[in-house]
Amino acid sequence: MCEECGCGIPEESKVDASRHTEEVNIYKSLLSENEKEADENREHFFKHNVFAINLMGSPGAGKTALIEAISEKIKDNYKIAAIEGDLATERDALRLKKIGIESIQIMTGSTCHLDAKSVHKALHHLNLENIDILFVENVGNLVCPALYDLGCHINGVLLSVTEGSDKVAKYPVIFRKSNFLTITKTDLLPYVDFNIDQPKKESKLLKGDIRFFKLSSKNDEGVDEFISYILEKREEVFK
Amino acid sequence: MHEWSLALEIIKSAEKEAKERNAKSVSEIFLEIGVLNNIVVEQLKDSFEIAKRETMLNDSVLFVKEIEGVAFCNNCKKSFKITLPFIFCPRCTEVDVKIEKGDELNLTKMTLEF
Ligand SMILES: Nc1nc2c(ncn2[C@@H]2O[C@H](COP(=O)(O)OP(=O)(O)OP(=O)(O)O)[C@@H](O)[C@H]2O)c(=O)[nH]1
Ligand SMILES: [Mg+2]
Ligand SMILES: [Zn+2]
Ligand SMILES: [Zn+2]
Ligand SMILES: [Zn+2]
Numbered sequence: 046m047c048e049e050c051g052c053g054i055p056e057e058s059k060v061d062a063s064r065h066t067e068e069v070n071i072y073k074s075l076l077s078e079n080e081k082e083a084d085e086n087r088e089h090f091f092k093h094n095v096f097a098i099n100l101m102g103s104p105g106a107g108k109t110a111l112i113e114a115i116s117e118k119i120k121d122n123y124k125i126a127a128i129e130g131d132l133a134t135e136r137d138a139l140r141l142k143k144i145g146i147e148s149i150q151i152m153t154g155s156t157c158h159l160d161a162k163s164v165h166k167a168l169h170h171l172n173l174e175n176i177d178i179l180f181v182e183n184v185g186n187l188v189c190p191a192l193y194d195l196g197c198h199i200n201g202v203l204l205s206v207t208e209g210s211d212k213v214a215k216y217p218v219i220f221r222k223s224n225f226l227t228i229t230k231t232d233l234l235p236y237v238d239f240n241i242d243q244p245k246k247e248s249k250l251l252k253g254d255i256r257f258f259k260l261s262s263k264n265d266e267g268v269d270e271f272i273s274y275i276l277e278k279r280e281e282v283f284k
Numbered sequence: 285m286h287e288w289s290l291a292l293e294i295i296k297s298a299e300k301e302a303k304e305r306n307a308k309s310v311s312e313i314f315l316e317i318g319v320l321n322n323i324v325v326e327q328l329k330d331s332f333e334i335a336k337r338e339t340m341l342n343d344s345v346l347f348v349k350e351i352e353g354v355a356f357c358n359n360c361k362k363s364f365k366i367t368l369p370f371i372f373c374p375r376c377t378e379v380d381v382k383i384e385k386g387d388e389l390n391l392t393k394m395t396l397e398f
Pocket of ligand 2: 109110
């Protein structure tokens with residue numbers, strides 16, 4: 046306490062009897078709200094037999110192009126729809142509408158990822174009864190989407206050969222949360238130094254059971270294998 | 285980048301818990317963060333300082349306990365400490381492992397003002 050001015054002496058006026066402090070134990074996930082919403086999405090998917098795929102990857106990795114390529118091939122046999130996440134514009138949803146795919150654009154503004162709630166809202170604008178396979182194209186980003194469970198049946202990353210083969214270990218979290226890693230734009234392999242074994246090996250070291258694919262939406266190489274994987278997974282879920 | 289997203293989640297969760305208990309404000313908040321989330325704690329604290337402004341956490345202090353990564357090898361049937369970034373058994377190099385620790389992103393404790 047300071048003898049001179051008495052600054053250490055509690056002033057009567059400062060003491061408010063109604064004020065008190067309490068320590069409370071909580072122990073809850075910081076993402077528990079998102080997890081609740083993801084469960085709701087799971088319920089919607091289950092109830093309407095919708096197989097949902099969360100497609101993640103950098104901006105320009107070829108997410109929309111792959112949805113287009115897959116849709117062109119199987120849209121006569123399966124009803125396909127898409128939820129498109131981008132910071133701005135409806136461009137991706139319009140691209141898909143152009144080829145007859147029902148799609149909803151989520152514009153996230155400043156948010157760099159989709160969360161379960163934004164997907165849930167979008168679900169209410171889709172006729173789920175009329176959908177077999179739903180693509181949820183996340184915002185182009187290798188970081189934050191990894192934190193948010195959307196309730197999809199499978200989650201995966203597209204990595205294009207122009208991004209470099211060293212990306213897996215640099216962004217470990219997203220690969221650790223993925224069921225598949227798909228290398229895209231393999232038609233460009235002759236023009237870039239991309240060691241395809243590196244992401245294959247490194248993704249296994251992050252998630253032992255990750256599935257690995259390589260394809261080109263442009264020349265169609267590998268697209269059928271990837272489609273088979275999706276259809277197999279769908280069978281597993283809804284058998 | 286995901287430090288900022290996480291800082292916003294911290295504010296959201298903490299305000300919800302504080303409101304449910306009719307608190308006026310939060311003075312301390314304690315988290316548990318597993319290393320596998322690749323969160324840079326210093327960066328998270330910086331983001332938090334900005335995100336907390338004009339919320340119930342305006343005057344709060346953030347404490348972070350980091351949890352190391354531990355996984356169980358399904359081959360050796362033994363646990364091992366994970367050395368980032370990769371996750372494999374150091375004894376047998378097996379990747380068929382189960383994460384036991386290191387995934388945490390928890391709000392563990394708060395000091396509330398009434
Ligand atoms: N050569 C080649 N180009 C491709 C391939 N797939 C996509 N592209 C091109 O790559 C660019 C980006 O493709 P998008 O499908 O828009 O990528 P995206 O991941 O949806 O991008 P965002 O939604 O903006 O994150 C476009 O110019 C595509 O034409 C491919 O297999 N081969
Ligand atoms: Mg796109
Ligand atoms: Zn709903
Ligand atoms: Zn981000
Ligand atoms: Zn082992």
